[in-house]
């Protein structure tokens with residue numbers, strides 16, 4: 001007899017752009033992606049504006065047919081007994097306060113990237129999650145894509161030998177000469193700039209290929225970085241950071257920009273005996289090209305990954321499975337990896353002298 005499907009009730013905080021994409025994905029039938037064991041219910045949304053929440057629900061053909069509670073105060077959503085897990089879709093600087101409030105209300109958490117504004121905030125959140133016995137995961141959706149599982153398979157198979165260098169970039173053109181200085185990408189009060197918004201994606205590929213490598217033995221890399229800031233608001237427009245993994249004798253050369261389009265391939269992982277290239281946006285690559293050592297048959301292998309939806313649902317399935325199984329963290333995107341990411345970003349900001357306005361970092 002097959003096990004019953006586990007159903008997770010979601011409360012969404014913030015009716016902005018990424019929340020809309022996440023909701024659209026979780027309302028797709030999980031069977032379209034081969035997930036027969038979990039399903040998702042949209043139970044409630046929290047927005048500072050009731051009108052905006054109604055528009056948010058009205059914009060999605062699926063949600064108009066559902067009965068979804070709307071809360072104008074985020075804290076009221078945390079008290080809704082029907083909400084099992086809260087998705088935090090707010091600008092970076094609000095992740096800490098809102099996740100903490102939801103944790104204290106005993107809700108499981110999926111929190112957008114970067115998990116917090118700095119590492120001390122994240123460590124405090126994780127301690128609170130542990131104390132309250134709730135699951136917490138940073139929404140690093142790229143780690144849960146089928147293409148990422150394939151990249152791991154190729155690395156683990158060992159035909160390419162040891163990884164030596166990872167090159168990865170994520171750029172996005174936000175028209176920074178003209179966009180409002182209030183926009184979250186420009187506004188220092190919302191920790192704007194490239195490193196915290198786009199940096200998590202080149203970094204995830206360094207974590208997949210190098211940090212997770214068994215020979216790295218869980219060692220944190222050393223960090224060297226450089227930043228250019230936009231004179232309009234002094235947030236970083238272009239940042240490069242290099243990570244050295246001494247145990248592996250391997251390096252990641254990573255970058256992110258908010259004033260350029262992305263380029264292809266955005267990720268190249270070079271090994272002793274071959275390479276892996278990923279094309280398409282580095283947050284959701286579509287094609288993987290593996291170049292095997294000379295004489296291999298085949299010498300080159302290409303695979304394209306397609307699925308229904310945007311790809312944010314795979315991480316939601318992970319949350320549902322972990323909650324079902326009583327886990328407090330994911331085994332794939334662990335607390336350790338989120339803390340590592342925040343520690344790297346803290347160091348990059350320190351070396352680039354990117355100081356956030358007083359009071360923005362709630363724990364220092």
Ligand SMILES: NC(=O)C1=CN([C@@H]2O[C@H](COP(=O)(O)OP(=O)(O)OC[C@H]3O[C@@H](n4cnc5c(N)ncnc54)[C@H](OP(=O)(O)O)[C@@H]3O)[C@@H](O)[C@H]2O)C=CC1
Nearest residue numbers: 014015016017018019047048089090091092112113114197
């Ligand atoms: N995983 C992914 O692919 C992506 C992740 N992100 C991450 O998601 C987060 C949100 O980004 P995004 O959805 O693009 O941002 P948006 O600006 O589109 O939405 C953020 C929402 O937060 C709420 N909010 C509450 N307080 C504020 C405030 N002071 N200023 C602005 N908004 C506020 C608003 O919702 P309301 O008014 O309804 O309360 C707003 O709509 C970021 O941390 C970003 O890194 C972003 C894009 C893609």
Ligand SMILES: O=C1OC[C@@H](O)[C@H](O)[C@H]1O
Nearest residue numbers: 113172185197198201283
């Ligand atoms: O997570 C993200 O991915 C895509 C980018 O355009 C966006 O700014 C960022 O937050």
